[in-house]
Amino acid sequence: MSVLGLLGLFVAALVAGIVNSVAGGGSLISFPSLVAFGQPAILANATNTAALWPGTLSSAVAYRRDTALDSDLLLTLLLPSMAGGLLGAFVLVITPPALFDEVVPWLVLFATALFAMRDRISRWTGVAAHTEEHVTTGGKVWGFLFQLFVATYGGYFGAGIGILMLGSLSVMGLRDIHRMNALKAILGTLVNVIAFIFFAIKGMVVWHLAALMAVGAILGGWVGARTAKRVDQRYIRGFVILVGVAVAAWFFLK
Numbered sequence: 001m002s003v004l005g006l007l008g009l010f011v012a013a014l015v016a017g018i019v020n021s022v023a024g025g026g027s028l029i030s031f032p033s034l035v036a037f038g039q040p041a042i043l044a045n046a047t048n049t050a051a052l053w054p055g056t057l058s059s060a061v062a063y064r065r066d067t068a069l070d071s072d073l074l075l076t077l078l079l080p081s082m083a084g085g086l087l088g089a090f091v092l093v094i095t096p097p098a099l100f101d102e103v104v105p106w107l108v109l110f111a112t113a114l115f116a117m118r119d120r121i122s123r124w125t126g127v128a129a130h131t132e133e134h135v136t137t138g139g140k141v142w143g144f145l146f147q148l149f150v151a152t153y154g155g156y157f158g159a160g161i162g163i164l165m166l167g168s169l170s171v172m173g174l175r176d177i178h179r180m181n182a183l184k185a186i187l188g189t190l191v192n193v194i195a196f197i198f199f200a201i202k203g204m205v206v207w208h209l210a211a212l213m214a215v216g217a218i219l220g221g222w223v224g225a226r227t228a229k230r231v232d233q234r235y236i237r238g239f240v241i242l243v244g245v246a247v248a249a250w251f252f253l254k
Contacts, residue, residue, distance in 0.1 A: 001209075009216075010212055011216065012030045013055070013215075013216030014220040016029045016052060017052070017059070017217035017222075018220040018221070020052065020056055020188070021181070021220070021222075022243075026217075027048055028160075031044055031048045034209065042204065043205075048213075050199065050205045050210035050214070052217045054214045056221055058221040059221035059222065059225040060186045060188075062226055074186065076140050076144055077183070080147040081194075082190060084149065084191065085191035085192070085193075087155060089156070089195040089198035091152070092157070093198075104160070105252045107164065108247045108251060111244065112248060114170060115166050115244065116241050140172065143168055155195040158192065158195075162188060163240065177237060177240075
């Protein structure tokens with residue numbers, strides 16, 4: 001691959017890291033870039049997973065340093081994240097992607113709608129009656145089941161997983177976008193690491209490209225997380241919705 005191609009992949013990973021740290025959907029930049037520079041789709045998918053998880057990790061660290069997290073809520077979502085990430089990676093290896101490709105755009109669009117309508121949904125579910133964040137037992141059950149599904153998709157392909165998780169966390173009762181982003185970053189890292197290990201064992205990772213892009217993703221994840229926390233939450237919500245619509249449109253048109 002030419003120097004220009006390598007530079008293009010580095011920049012794509014940098015931008016993807018920033019986007020992932022704020023709202024998710026960074027794979028829509030990095031994955032097509034790998035394909036555009038000649039990698040087969042399956043290898044590009046696995047390499048993309050290997051490249052981006054360090055970026056989500058750096059984002060998680062940046063958020064964790066000054067964002068309070070509910071350890072009980074985090075523990076509730078860890079198991080489905082691990083199980084789903086492994087299941088999704090396994091499904092990618094053994095199953096043709098055609099059926100899942102048909103479902104994915106609707107999932108992303110639905111999750112974006114959840115996030116956009118979260119205040120109204122909160123009123124319907126009674127969450128809006130609380131001035132502070134309020135996560136019920138029922139909300140945790142919903143989150144566990146939805147996270148298992150989201151993590152399975154994340155292990156399979158992953159683009160838009162951040163939008164899906166933000167939608168789920170919103171309906172669970174979380175209201176602070178920065179806290180939601182912190183949880184998303186931690187859980188997204190876990191899903192991607194599990195899938196990455198599986199792909200690596202199967203010999204599906206193009207290592208020199210993954211290493212190059214990982215550097216860009218780490219830098220982008222850190223920059224994105226630090227920047228997001230200085231921006232008004234209304235702007236971040238708007239950005240999340242725009243990314244969600246763009247992600248869904250890309251899936252519908254591809």
